[in-house]
Amino acid sequence: MNYFHFQKKYQTRTACICGLDKCKDVVKAFRKIEDVRGNVQRIPNSIASSRKSSIQSVNEFYIKRLLAHRRDGNKNGLSKQRNERPPKKTTRSTASCTKKEDVFVALWHFDKVLLQQYLSSGNDTSLPKMIDKKMAIAHGILGADGCYSNADIHKQWNDKKKIPILESEHVVLVPTFYSVTEAFNDIAKATVSFEDFQLVRNAETKLQARPSIRSSTISLCSSQDCNGQSNSLISNLSNSKKRKGPTLNMDSVRSIQSLPKRQCTEYLNALHSSIDEYKKWASTEINRSSTEINRLNSEINRLNQKADQVDIYERLLGEAQVKIKQIELERDAACKELKESNDCKFDEDDILEKLKRMGGLNRISLVSKNGVCTNPNICRQLYGFRDFEFCVDFLETAFEIKYEEPIQSTISAGYNKGLTDIEQCLLTLVYTNTRWGYDILGLMFGVASVSTVGDYIIKWMP
Numbered sequence: 001m002n003y004f005h006f007q008k009k010y011q012t013r014t015a016c017i018c019g020l021d022k023c024k025d026v027v028k029a030f031r032k033i034e035d036v037r038g039n040v041q042r043i044p045n046s047i048a049s050s051r052k053s054s055i056q057s058v059n060e061f062y063i064k065r066l067l068a069h070r071r072d073g074n075k076n077g078l079s080k081q082r083n084e085r086p087p088k089k090t091t092r093s094t095a096s097c098t099k100k101e102d103v104f105v106a107l108w109h110f111d112k113v114l115l116q117q118y119l120s121s122g123n124d125t126s127l128p129k130m131i132d133k134k135m136a137i138a139h140g141i142l143g144a145d146g147c148y149s150n151a152d153i154h155k156q157w158n159d160k161k162k163i164p165i166l167e168s169e170h171v172v173l174v175p176t177f178y179s180v181t182e183a184f185n186d187i188a189k190a191t192v193s194f195e196d197f198q199l200v201r202n203a204e205t206k207l208q209a210r211p212s213i214r215s216s217t218i219s220l221c222s223s224q225d226c227n228g229q230s231n232s233l234i235s236n237l238s239n240s241k242k243r244k245g246p247t248l249n250m251d252s253v254r255s256i257q258s259l260p261k262r263q264c265t266e267y268l269n270a271l272h273s274s275i276d277e278y279k280k281w282a283s284t285e286i287n288r289s290s291t292e293i294n295r296l297n298s299e300i301n302r303l304n305q306k307a308d309q310v311d312i313y314e315r316l317l318g319e320a321q322v323k324i325k326q327i328e329l330e331r332d333a334a335c336k337e338l339k340e341s342n343d344c345k346f347d348e349d350d351i352l353e354k355l356k357r358m359g360g361l362n363r364i365s366l367v368s369k370n371g372v373c374t375n376p377n378i379c380r381q382l383y384g385f386r387d388f389e390f391c392v393d394f395l396e397t398a399f400e401i402k403y404e405e406p407i408q409s410t411i412s413a414g415y416n417k418g419l420t421d422i423e424q425c426l427l428t429l430v431y432t433n434t435r436w437g438y439d440i441l442g443l444m445f446g447v448a449s450v451s452t453v454g455d456y457i458i459k460w461m462p
Contacts, residue, residue, distance in 0.1 A: 001116045002186065003193035006036040008125055013040060016106040017077020018070065022180045027106050029187045033194040036119045037108035037186075041126040043078070045102055058172070061154045062129060066174045068151070077103050108183055109175030111147040113139055130154060130170040147176045192310065196303055203296055363446040366430075367406045367423055383429040395425050399460075410446030419445060419456065427453070428460040 010031055016023045030038030043066070044059040066074050107115065110127060117139055118127050133153060136142040142149070148171050156168035177183075256264060365371040366382070373379040373388040385391035392403050401421040411418050419427065427445050430436070436444075438453040447453050 001112065001120065002189040003033075003197065004036040004115050004120055004190075005194075005197060006034055006039060007123060010039055011104075013104060014106075015104065016040065016109070017043065017074050017103045018105065018109060018175070018178060019072065019074070019076055020178065020180055023106060026108055026180060026183045026187070029184070030108060030190070033187070033191055035187075035190050035194070036115060037106070039107050039125060040104040041107055043103050043105055044129065057156075058130065058154060058170075062172045062174060065152050065172050069174055069176050070178055077105075105175050108186075109177050110173070111141060111177060112186075113141050113147075114173060127173050130172045133169040133171055136171040142171055192306075196306065199299060199303070203299060361444050362409050363411075363419075363423070363444070364406050364409050366444060367426060369405075382433060383426060384433050391426075391429075392422065395422055399425065401425070408446070410448070418452065419447065424456040425460055428457050431457055432461065 014024050014027045016027070027038050027040070030036075032038075044062050063078065067078075107119070107127070114127055118124060131139075133142065136146075136148065141147055142152075152171050152174070154170050154172055256267060259267065361372065366373065369389060369392070373382065376386040379388045379391065380386045383391050385394070395401060396403060399421070403422045404420050406420075406423070423445065427441055427447075430444070431441060438450045438457075442448065442450055442453045445453075447456075
């Protein structure tokens with residue numbers, strides 16, 4: 001149950017011993033929607049003394065379990081309790097000298113099962129201090145799935161036999177719910193139920209209210225007026241407010257028949273008019289009632305649909321939470337795998353360095369300044385120069401081109417994605433100093449198209 005309507009007046013105080021910063025905001029939010037969880041309940045005075053030892057024992061055990069469920073906040077709240085009695089030798093009355101201050105706890109700190117069992121009617125303002133153990137088990141609040149354990153059971157001992165009395169085992173009902181986030185979620189759900197409750201309440205109020213309709217009462221004239229000097233024997237129509245619509249007060253048939261013909265005719269005409277007025281009111285009332293019944297039926301259907309939607313939303317929310325957990329697990333696994341793969345990978349600079357130092361001939365090793373052409377014999381056989389850096393400087397000066405360090409072993413299709421000018425010149429030099437064909441040159445410099453190799457050679461060696 002998400003909503004517990006409170007029909008009585010809230011206490012003015014909102015202070016709670018829990019010590020939570022948002023507790024007052026939660027209490028005010030529950031009071032705004034007329035929920036019982038916005039009320040506060042008095043805590044047994046921990047420093048109060050009672051002549052009955054059983055009551056004193058229960059109070060002490062209640063405070064003990066209260067601190068066990070939330071020690072720091074409740075302990076600070078309990079420190080505000082006072083119970084000072086006047087000195088024995090005093091002339092003033094005990095009532096005027098006693099100083100006693102109690103502390104309170106908000107009802108939203110109690111389990112919703114307890115609220116539904118004891119406060120769902122809206123007439124009660126507080127929970128009992130303790131309940132029987134069997135009743136607690138029946139409610140499902142004691143045990144592994146409940147909010148209380150065997151440690152919350154108060155036992156009354158037999159002083160003679162030094163054993164507990166089983167019939168006197170009770171569970172103390174202390175607050176156990178202190179999650180502000182879940183409390184605001186409960187407020188959101190209760191707000192929806194409160195809006196539905198307001199709609200039903202407004203509909204019932206409108207249904208009970210009836211429009212004020214003026215009634216017409218017809219009565220015969222007195223016998224003296226019939227015999228005497230009155231010009232009219234028919235009384236005027238009296239207008240007065242009636243709860244059940246117009247009423248027809250007609251005299252007996254014998255009295256009507258005793259009237260003269262003209263007066264009887266006037267009376268019957270007036271009665272006929274009143275009957276028509278009554279029929280008109282009855283027809284209007286029937287139409288209004290039918291319209292109101294149809295509206296209430298539509299409202300009930302809408303509320304039923306809304307309740308079904310709430311159930312669907314709750315089911316979808318549960319499925320979404322499960323999916324979110326699965327996604328989080330998959331994400332963690334993917335991150336772990338990515339991290340492991342990153343640890344096994346080399347940096348881009350390391351890869352280029354390895355390609356430069358490779359024994360084979362490729363675009364990177366042929367064009368790089370620290371590649372295979374650092375060997376003077378290989379540089380002379382391929383390019384016709386014994387020093388590769390001198391060869392590059394010569395090409396830059398002669399053709400006004402710029403040297404760029406290669407980063408890929410092959411070229412890709414597209415505009416401005418082929419070999420650079422310095423690479424094209426080097427390819428042409430290899431062609432002039434060797435007898436290799438276009439296909440071998442393309443394989444060496446990473447050019448897949450033989451025609452593209454020919455275009456480079458024609459461009460720099462017309």
